[in-house]
Amino acid sequence: MSDPLLAIYGDWFYGAALLVYTLALLLEIVEYGFRREPAKALVTVGVAHPTGDVEGRDVRTRSDRFGRMAVSLLALGTLLHLSSIVLRGLSAGRWPMGNMYEYISAVCLAAIVGWLVMVRRAPSMRPVGIFVVPVVLVLMFLGGTLLYTASGPVVPALQSYWMIFHVSTAVVSSGLFLLPGVASCLYLLRRSDRLRRFAERLPVAQALDRVAYRVTVAAFPLYTFGLICGAIWAEAAWGRFWGWDPKETVAFVAWVVYAAYLHARATAGWRAPRAAWINVGGFTMIVFNLFFVNLIVAGLHSYAGL
Template identity: 55%
Template sequence: MPVNETLSQYSDWSYTTATAIYVVALAFFLIEQSFGAKGRLAAERAKSRARELVGAGGPSVTETTVDTAPPAPRPVGRAERIGRMGAALTVLGVLLHLSALVLRGLATHRVPWGNMYEYIMVVTLIAVITWLWAIKKFPVRHLSGFMLLPIVILMFIGGTMLYTVAAPVQPALQSYWLVIHVSAAATSSGIFLVPGVASLLYLVRAAHERNPKRFAKFASKLPAAEVLDRVAYRTTVFAFPLFTFGVLCGAVWAESAWGRFWGWDPKETTAFVAWVVYAAYLHSRATAGWRGSRAAVINTLGFVVTVFNLFFINLVTTGLHSYAGVG
């Protein structure tokens, strides 16, 4: 069937608009990160002061308020309001991002992840959705700028240097395995972006806790290391089985297309290395002696391998996956 050029144009416009909205949201989150620290520090000091009073035998919060009125809600500062606006803009960007993906699929009459431009579109969409879940579950919204920065960079690269005109996929990719294998690979890769950033920030925070003089201005604005560790661990736990499923599906597709399950193609080899690294991270995270910074270093290495696999292997090396640009 011919490509619907109108829907393709709408998809491109949605993608560009979503990228622009992410940039604005990024600016809002950076404002919250830079100027919202005073409010967070004041809240922490108030909690610490309340604990000191209770420990010293002074009246507790409940003793002074239970017979009068419930405590007033903490006032929302200007920086926090700007952060909330950034979160709302991020949700709007996700809706436009998703629209771009759906319109691309409708325009080409196939699943919209048949080339590098579309693959990056999926990866970044999944990463932003995962981060929205993270900021709902953990107090890490003010760190959203660090997450949106690589997203914006990836989307800019995808929309400029890697942009491909909407068209049917090559005959070798016209298989139901394109739906199963590539969707699993793209989804897991998008989720892995979140623990990668969280682990990097964890290493900064942990270094500051060991030596308060290191990264003093920056690390003091980060959440506790335990919070960043939980974000990294829970997202990795969710992504790893999906990534494993994608690797196994790729092996089955390889046997069907090339007559062998595994051939140590550059793409296959790098995917296997990434799988080993993430398996080592989960094992180390479950082992008491390797928790903390050691586990975060391993997870960061997995993040580096994932990005390496996304760009260098797809765009520089030559292998059986070169014609696809994905997988």
């Protein structure tokens, strides 16, 4: 039995998170505009005291200040976003990933959390947020408008504990794959001669490639586990582990592409640009599976996307 009041609160928190993410993006745009030296976030100057001693002091650039404010807003938006998902689950009395609206919301949350963790570990990657956050905003806008579904129960086939394992791992891995997909695109842009004045404010190409590889290494096992859980769930629900359903097929193709990327990065003789193109191809398959297969192609998974 759904609770309409909690569902309304959940939608409000969703809208609030979307607004806060938008404000964070504006600050990131300002940060990118002020950015001059990608490798330097702090400038150390000497401050003379009356005693004659000189003390080192960190003077933050305007770019760094705006960037830190953007990260703080993203953290606030993450809390609002998480609250919206929790309220959605409480209102429906189930795991809140039973339709496209809920699925996209959870994917975006995973992407933002992964982004915040990445910035925490590698602050030099912060300017990349100007390209990550817009993708999240577009997905959330589409999910909250065209793909919105009122809170309620799901079809019987989805009423299984396997939904927690299969869908959750698919959500987290898909959200994380957004980060290396963007990083690999920017890596290719950084190495090219096109838009040089725009791209020179990005982190160095080697750093972008390293981040893309490390995040993919973290997301790939989760994605693999999600496929295995999905096969087990399919056997319990439909009597077979694999049936070459369109969504299953595209998900498997994406898995092969990401496996090829990891193999290419670990193989001597493969240049990083060629591997980056493979990584971009894998992310393209994830997006294709998310929208085209769920919304256009008929299959056993279609009920989960409408």
